[in-house]
Amino acid sequence: MAICSKVGFPDLFITYTCNPNWLEIQRTLLPINLKPPDKPDIIARFFKTKFDNLLANVTKKGVLGKVLAYMYTIEFQKRGLPHAHLLIFLHPSNKYLAPEYIDKIIFAEVPDPVKQPKLYGLVKNHMVHGSCGMANPKCSCMTNGRCSKYYPKKFQDVTLVHQDGYLAYRRRDNDFTIEKNGIMLHSDHVVPHNPYLLMKISAVIVPSAGGREGNYDEIKQYLDCRYVSPSEACWRIFSYSIHGRKPAVGRLFFHLEGENSIYYKDFEQIGNVLLKVSVTESMFTAWFVANQVYDEAKLLTYGQLVSKFVYVKRNRCWRPRKRGYTIGRLIWVPPTTGELYYMWMLLIVKKGPTSYDRLKNIKGFKHATFR
Template sequence: MTYVRKYGRPDLFITITCNPKWPEILRYLIPGQTSSDRHDITARVFRQKQKSLMDFIGKQSVFGEVRCWMYSIEWQKRGLPHSHTLIWLVDKVHPDQIDNIISAEIPDSEIDPELFDIVTTHMMHGPCGQHNPESPCMAGNKCTKRYPRPLHAETISGNDGYPLYRRRSQEDNGKNITMKVKGNNVVVDNSWIVPYSPLLSKTFKTHCNIELCNSIKSIKYVCKYVNKGSDMAVFGIDAPDANDEVTRYQLGRYVSCNEAIWRIFSFPIHERHPTVVNLAVHLENGQRVYFTEANAAQRAERAPNTTLTSFFNICQSDQFARTLLYSEVPQYYTWNIASKMFQRRKQGQAVPAFVNVFSTDALGRIYTVHPLAELNATTVELWNKYKDYMADDILHRVRTTTLNYQLEMDDGIHNEALLLIEDLCLLMSGSSLDKLGMAAPNRAMHDALNRELEREREYDIDALNQEVRTKIPLLTNQQKDVYDTLLKAVDEGNEGIYFIDAPGGTGKTFLISLLLDSVRSRSEVAVAVASSGIAATLLGGGRTAHSAFKLPLNLQLTDEPTCNISKNSVMAKVLQNFKIIIWDECTMANKRALEALDRTMRDLRSNARHFGGALIVLAGDFRQTLPVIPRSTAADAINACLKLAHLWRFVKKLKLTTNMRVLMQNDSSADVFSNQLFCH
């Protein structure tokens, strides 16, 4: 997830499986032997194939320049290894490039007979289902791998974050073949093909599945899948006379011969690039110390440095280190395990204006410290010792706002700092400071209801104006039209619901950030939310919709949900005073989330119009939820879309047809929606 935080979603997810018929394996077998007799050979060969795959993708850049990668090795129950690999590219794969990288169709046997043989041998799923009900992938009379897949004339985005690849039917010039399944001839078409890369398949001649991660919705699943490790099981031992649960039950996992050989050879099971350095977080004298009977007194007198204490030390002596955040240190310094100190890197890219300072692509990861972690008396001591430093920026802000530069630090400024800390703790754990071992702030000294409103206004106006002036010339003509339309609506105080509809890579986030900067540069309130945490981090001041609007968790179980926001709450004042709400990745949200916000806004603003007469901008890729419709007349496009039950329910429920607009479309493809699709 450190890679995701730094570089966003991965681009490619590749699974490659060992082929026991590789020539490199067969040539070393003694006559009469099979690959299952020589796991040492299959392990060595697959290790070399995995290294070749990473060199092929990383060093030769066959899919473009690679920013970072990671892979893990797993084993099938029959013993053959396979790897799961994630690739982050410098240049993201655009929708119109997918078919150049990934195919899910049977190749033409006359044009490319070699690829045809590889695909029909290694990339054909099943067939299962009615053709083979006893297939291992079957559960509950359904294929757990969701085959056969639907046929599509073109590649489109799916609801689960993965594309629906082009799988042409026979009427669309798609190919099919006849296979023997359980002694019967079965005609198999493109719906049974596992997505593959023609380049990788012809290079490695084995089962090599490749998927495009085109949505942040798939990130956590893929990252967990790569790092989940071996399957484990708890089994019981039949011992009637034993009452000891430890002896009656054992926790274990299956280790195949090939995995055992792999571990004996000390081959890596997981590798990644660039390196990620874990950075310690602890209170003073709260670091973990390992000692023996011989060195216990020495360690008690002087504990070894940690990455945190070493960072404090270099900040005292190194001018460049003072310019860095703690998480940025591994990019310029290496951690010497022996001396327990950070040392400047001696290789890498030279940093301008600093002598003998080099940077690399190493990343730092700070361990998470939950507010409910073990606490003691030192936590108040910590506040008393550093409260002036924690409140220094608050004092500067008050001086600037009031033009009273003679104002000194006092209890009121300290109380403001405590309020900020408690707000964060309430957001993270729902606990106030008095429950976490610190002094509680005096909220009577501060209007708590204005805190959230101030949060939405605490921006550097000069910096925002500079950002706006810099970014506006970078807008495309289409983005400029959207920007001008929405900014005019803000200026005139208009209400309405606008959609910014475009696939990934077309500049939605850039446009949204510019809109937020423009509104906030005028000291107005612009609320930025997203349907996922990762998307929210890409927006200035962004939060998840569930966090900001206090949406109920059981949306599907409630017929008419509402947000958990009272009229006297902090967020209520924000929702009564904002100029615009921008909801990114709204296509990933349940429609009842929008309905809940609609009901709540009407109540908070005492306005019966939709969303209380507010200006709402919904952004996302609506192609993830709607099929591609060939361009025709506007009436045909509308009639076709109205046949979609989920869209019709959404439109009918909120009755928003007179306010909907499509403000941004990527018209580079011939098969896109008509611009009149949502217009009244």
């Protein structure tokens, strides 16, 4: 939410799945006569390598446009394979608002097998949903006699952006087909994808907003949450990150006057505890000091401070930032905390106060309470 409030809504939602048939995995496992489920460590390592490559292509090389921020999470299917969900926030000059721009990066049609044989092969192997429906009622996606993923999709000549942000991609009924298990499938079974990324690595792109309501099985969800698959276990043993985001979000602490947290060990003498600098100084009170010292700090709210300043814990002070970029987020406090809550509301808007009293000063009038 902190990132959204700074750079706006995400533009692209990319799902990146692990494929046990990846050449690298097959090449490693075939000579030792093992199958992908036997070697979750290999799966985790290849997935990590390939995902890092995808991330670098999208965020550093900018193959889908200039990226302002991103966020990802790694998840594991119950019986094993990892997949990643990646949110991309694009630069305002690179947003894909109009259907003709969307058509440049997302495709949902069977490619020409003669002109694009490599792409055709990849779409055939990875980007065709089904066959399901009447042709294959036993397919795992089928619930109550229909496909839970809403395939086959409707044909349409142009990409449509609905008011709720839900997208219907251009899906023309071209003459190209793909044969799956003896059934000829048309473009209405193609999963939306980006050809460039698909040729590099395999990925699925789905709309980032909207979607349809489904029935949630809470018991199943709970059991899924409790289950750690072998490849997830390996992922965690290797200490690969489960989430990632850029820019970083810094949490900003604050407190009422004289109510800062003080940490001490249970055997410490109270006299020594009271001598600690943390009794009188904190990240928050250091902000008041920074507002006295730096002109630039006076132009910022507490939440904006981290974009230009860094808190130096050792010296308990804020110093001008030399490198990096961080977004600040005030810690959340519930309305039941009373004065603290009202102070939080003031902190969202007030710039440059040098003391608690100054913070209570609104339009030249000094109020008795934050409320």
